[in-house]
Amino acid sequence: EADIYQTPRYLVIGTGKKITLECSQTMGHDKMYWYQQDPGMELHLIHYSYGVNSTEKGDLSSESTVSRIRTEHFPLTLESARPSHTSQYLCASRRGQNTEAFFGQGTRLTVV
Amino acid sequence: GENVEQHPSTLSVQEGDSAVIKCTYSDSASNYFPWYKQELGKRPQLIIDIRSNVGEKKDQRIAVTLNKTAKHFSLHITETQPEDSAVYFCAASKTYKYIFGTGTRLKVLA
Numbered sequence: 001e002a003d004i005y006q007t008p009r010y011l012v013i014g015t016g017k018k019i020t021l022e023c024s025q026t027m028g029h030d031k032m033y034w035y036q037q038d039p040g041m042e043l044h045l046i047h048y049s050y051g052v053n054s055t056e057k058g059d060l061s062s063e064s065t066v067s068r069i070r071t072e073h074f075p076l077t078l079e080s081a082r083p084s085h086t087s088q089y090l091c092a093s094r095r096g097q098n099t100e101a102f103f104g105q106g107t108r109l110t111v112v
Numbered sequence: 113g114e115n116v117e118q119h120p121s122t123l124s125v126q127e128g129d130s131a132v133i134k135c136t137y138s139d140s141a142s143n144y145f146p147w148y149k150q151e152l153g154k155r156p157q158l159i160i161d162i163r164s165n166v167g168e169k170k171d172q173r174i175a176v177t178l179n180k181t182a183k184h185f186s187l188h189i190t191e192t193q194p195e196d197s198a199v200y201f202c203a204a205s206k207t208y209k210y211i212f213g214t215g216t217r218l219k220v221l222a
Contacts, residue, residue, distance in 0.1 A: 033210060040152070040199050043212040050208040090155065092210070098144035098163055101203075101210055103155035 002027045006091050006104035013081050013111055021076045021107045023091030032074040033092040033101065036060055043090065049074055081111045114139040116204050118213030125192050126221050133216045135202035136184040142204040145178060145185045148212075150199045159200075160187070192220045 004025040013019055023032065034046040045058030049068040063085070065077045074093075078085055091104040117136045125131050137145075146161035162169045162176045162185065169176050173192075178185040189196055197220045202213040 031208060031210075035212070040150070040215070040217065042214045043156070043201060045209070045211060048208060048210070056208065094210075097207060098205070100146060100158045100161065103157075105155055 004091060004093050004102050004104040006089075006107050008107060009105060010108050011110070013109070015082055015111055017081050019078050019081055019109075021078075021089055021091075021109070023074045023076070023104060024072050025074075025091075025093040025102070025104075026072060027093065027095070027102065028071065029093035029095045029102075030071065031094050031096075032068065034058075034064075034066065034074070034076045035090045035092065037088050037090055037106075039088065046089075047076065081109075083111045085109060085111050114142075114204070114209065114211050116202060116211050116213040118202055118216055120216060121214065122217045122219070124219045124221060127192060127194060129192055131187075131189045131192055131196070131218055131220075133187045133200055133202070133218070134184060135186070135204075135213045136182075137204040137211075138183070139204065139206060140180075140183060142206045144205040145176070146203050146205070147174075147176060147187050148201045148203065150201065150215075152198075156201060189218075192218075194220050194222050196220050 007022045033048045035043040046060045047066040049055045089107045092101040094101040143164035148156035149159045150156040175188040200216045
């Protein structure tokens with residue numbers, strides 16, 4: 001079934017650890033996005049990509065990196081996790097311009 | 113940088129009444145304006161969208177209006193029902209970027 005998948009769904013990790021959140025979509029979308037969202041609150045754009053090997057920073061990008069080596073895969077890496085990173089991370093994708101974005105189920109991250 | 117302001121942050125209405133949520137965007141090059149509904153514990157889902165060459169769009173109880181000159185757009189929900197209770201997000205998009213508003217928590221009182 002065509003969808004956008006995020007793993008893990010839940011993650012508890014210690015301060016200072018390096019972590020990678022996975023996002024894959026099977027819809028052939030060229031554009032992919034990472035957002036940080038506290039429950040029911042604002043969606044903050046972290047990074048986005050408009051195609052393979054093309055990524056851009058959003059407003060909250062300074063402590064994370066992304067890569068887009070394959071169209072369907074857009075992982076987000078936190079080099080050194082901190083308690084302030086505790087949040088939900090949502091991945092989204094869409095095709096072309098002026099189109100709907102589809103969201104994954106999210107990864108709920110807790111840094112202790 | 114680009115931003116999208118959304119008001120109000122919370123809205124309570126009686127069942128059957130109308131609800132209006134307003135957004136203002138800063139980048140005049142934005143040309144696509146979707147609205148998303150996010151129920152508790154779920155992912156955001158599109159409910160309606162409008163493109164810059166259209167002033168108004170309606171889908172059953174939901175309508176969106178766009179004023180490009182003033183750079184604002186609004187969501188109108190008529191005959192509200194308890195299942196309309198959720199957080200609603202507007203967004204503005206141009207080319208690649210997709211910027212969301214701050215969200216409105218709508219509560220429909222039975």
